Amino acid sequence: MIRNPSLRDLPLGIQQKYIIVTSNYVARQHGVTKLMSVSDAKEKCPQLVLVNGEDLTCYREMSYKVTDLLMSHCPLVERLGFDENFVDVTELVESRLKETPLSALSFVGHIYNQETSAVSAKDYPRLAIGSHIAAELRDAVHTKLGLTGCAGIASNKLLAKLVSGAFKPNQQTTLLPECTVTLMHSLSGLRRVPGVGPRTAQRLQALGLHSVSDLQLFPLVDLVKEFGEAHAKRIQNLARGIDVSMVTPTGPPQSLSDEDSFKKMSTMAEVSQKIEELLASLIDRMHKDGRQPMTFRLTIRRLSTANKWFNRESRQCPIPSFLSQKIALGSSDVLTHLVTVAVKLFHKLVDTSEAFHLTLINVCFCNLQSRSVSRGSIASFFSHKPPQKPQSSSRHTGPPSPRQPISPTPTQSHGRRGGSDYSVEERTGASRSPKTSGLEEGAFPRLPPDVDPDVFKVLPQHIQEELLSNFQTERSGIPSVLTTDLEDQTGFSHIFPEPLKRASQSVRSEERGAVCREYDAGSSREDGNEFSVPQDPVGMRVEHDNSSKSVTSNSVSGADFPHNVDPCVFSQLPADMQRELLSEWRQQKPIFKMPSRPSGTGGASRDKKTKGPQTNNLLKYFKPS
């Protein structure tokens, strides 16, 4: 629609092979739905206009423009597919809060399950500010890129995503912590919980679980038997609206792939031709990215007699270094060399002396390495991390120019992710750390300043609740997320405003490629954008003993909650506090502060694992020390 505004008011469907992958709202009104076959769609809506969306190039480019724009406002952006982004706006919120009198606060947009006019922004200062940030981001995306979309503002990614769909076309909604339970119960089935896919839903169903509350109340012990501890706890927490995952800045892609599906392919001639075609486009994209792929993977799908769905098989191999150099440099004879490599892999997958029937071929570059900053110096053999990764989310502006010692960004102290540096943890730590000081001390407990936590915890529950509900207020570091999605609706045709500058670097994009869907479909969109913002108030309540329902059990129960903590209360806590508490509980024995990371370059490695919680002390507010 952006490319051709005249389609704006017509029912439009984006087609990939035989299905309508998405459509605009006009088409939806005629009954066209998301992954409907072309024939069904035409039946429901004979005037449906179809646009081929198999080449994702333009969608991918637009997608990164959105991500980059968001990053220019706030660096912590996590992509989810091509049309959704989570943005952790905690810091932005905190800084605005400092310079904003409470009396000047307001909410913009919808508030889930409440009248916006009936809610006092002073009671939820962070969420209120978050709602304004979301509105600003949506406006920026609209005015600079011509795209519209929804946003959800909540205390964690799960909630932000779920609430973003509350008001559909091009609106935003904020979730107040006390409405979390209602939101979760509003989901029609377990499949609606992001993170519960078809497989998990099926296994849950076999256990007799169908609704969100079924999962909330199911004994964790039994859940663990089916799924293992980690998965069990995670999905049960999700059902309760608890999501301790961080907004992980996405950075440049980890892999680039290109694929095509077809009814039938059964000769080597067709296969090598298709491989060549796919590779040509992939190499071009890879070249524009500028990084060097260290690994190549070939994937196929065979016509499956029974098990129709997803049987994909793959083989991968390292890419000879002379070839990966050439790819980055844009050498022209790379194609034939890579086709040779791919064909060899193909023979590992398919015995061509027998008949075969393929329905898909995929080629993929992964293990992408940024080119050494220090050119080929030996130094690069000593540093564990792939130098440089930098910048913008998108394609990492290729190296300034192929080959060339590129000088910029000499090792930035620690890149934000990309290949390997620490990210999650670091991020966590970082995000917390600054606030840490603020956090652990004063503001942290969500208690009024004049209340001694040690005294508070021994008060009767209803007194605690009362104190807290009056205090409503806030706390300090909370995560926030925002996602944005797009859709176009407005559309001017091509107004791509322009690259926007990101903190000092520029962004670029690639061009050709593959296929697509979503965005342009017209005005439609889906939902995207979620924003999660901080949260505010609400109370905590500690139960000593008695464990209410859930679960039981001892030490680890209800999804890992200590027996003295009510999951419902827990779910109302800000996400970062939830994270801290969980990680402390998990390490029961308190705080062996993990070796702590030297943080510097030395250890590098550690990409994203280990959730090492540090900072703690939260626990003391919950248990009798």
Added chain:
DNA sequence: TGGGGTCCT
């Protein structure tokens, strides 16, 4: 029932 992606095992 696409053509992409991510992370975990």
Added chain:
DNA sequence: AGGACCC
């Protein structure tokens, strides 16, 4: 290498 998840 495959499996789960997301869009």
